[in-house]
């Protein structure tokens with residue numbers, strides 16, 4: 246049997262802040278049966294709408310549609326154009342109108358099939374359609390599996406910034422099937438891996454060396470490693486988001502690498518993929534942590550050398566002028582009174598906490614020094 250068909254061990258994590266809201270995250274490879282069971286359970290007496298993008302729809306949508314129909318479930322598929330550029334109000338309105346046109350009622354169950362964009366958009370449609378209907382998330386990118394499908398943040402971008410309109414809306418279940426990652430380009434795998442690396446760096450450090458064992462070109466050849474990375478990220482993120490659902494405190498630690506990361510995304514016109522932006526962000530913010538005496542030079546070097554193995558290098562940072570990066574950080578949601586805030590790394594596996602706070606004001610002069618020292 247080829248490695249492609251091997252069914253890995255199935256793992257389930259229970260998420261949800263309150264007992265009455267518990268929902269499963271099912272992780273494994275070849276989860277057709279598990280997905281069907283979830284949809285049968287959550288979709289009982291409901292009409293099902295698969296929401297996906299045109300690209301995923303073509304590769305995996307028809308397959309899912311047929312399999313659910315074969316099981317006698319009333320299901321339809323609706324898609325929107327792929328890409329971050331379509332994660333907006335226009336797409337949400339089009340999807341809401343399409344559901345209304347097809348007379349989907351309050352008995353709707355939405356199945357979000359796709360990457361982070363689909364999860365965010367379809368989840369937001371679920372949160373708002375007829376004042377809220379349930380949804381099941383089926384992430385198909387590594388980034389969506391390790392990060393965006395967990396925690397219930399849904400939403401869209403506006404001309405004023407990324408994720409500036411949205412809601413907290415928890416799914417009824419998340420089914421993470423590794424088989425969707427078959428044939429994915431290396432860049433897409435590294436993109437997702439960076440969020441997993443971030444979670445590990447800030448929370449336990451164990452996944453950090455594990456990431457180096459992953460076959461980036463054919464991740465399913467190292468399916469066991471992949472499963473452990475996804476499981477570990479999902480478990481950590483679930484714990485953090487349960488303790489702080491609305492990002493009032495601890496959840497902010499997941500923003501490590503994101504102050505600089507969001508600035509780079511903005512400067513690139515959102516052409517730089519989110520995970521890569523976070524990768525460069527982690528590099529700069531680790532340097533800031535070192536300059537502030539929070540992170541040891543030895544551990545900074547380890548972070549830098551490990552990120553370099555994934556192609557996250559200082560060379561790419563040179564594309565963005567230091568002044569512009571600094572200016573763009575002021576648009577970050579964590580900015581207070583014009584001072585940018587940063588999550589600081591204390592060691593591989595923990596962040597710096599002061600007076601119970603996870604994000605700290607850092608003077609522009611320190612950020613500038615970090616950027617200049619990395620690019621020169």
Ligand SMILES: NC(=O)c1ccc[n+]([C@@H]2O[C@H](COP(=O)([O-])OP(=O)(O)OC[C@H]3O[C@@H](n4cnc5c(N)ncnc54)[C@H](O)[C@@H]3O)[C@@H](O)[C@H]2O)c1
Nearest residue numbers: 300301327328360361362363385386388389392393398425
């Ligand atoms: N809600 C959250 O907590 C959270 C967290 C992190 C990131 N995000 C969001 O996630 C988004 C990025 O997610 P993404 O990187 O998954 O992007 P994406 O959803 O745009 O997917 C990237 C590309 O891969 C394609 N694709 C998806 N699955 C595929 C598959 N199995 N095979 C082949 N191609 C496939 C898509 O069609 C798309 O073109 C951003 O909008 C970001 O803001 C949200």
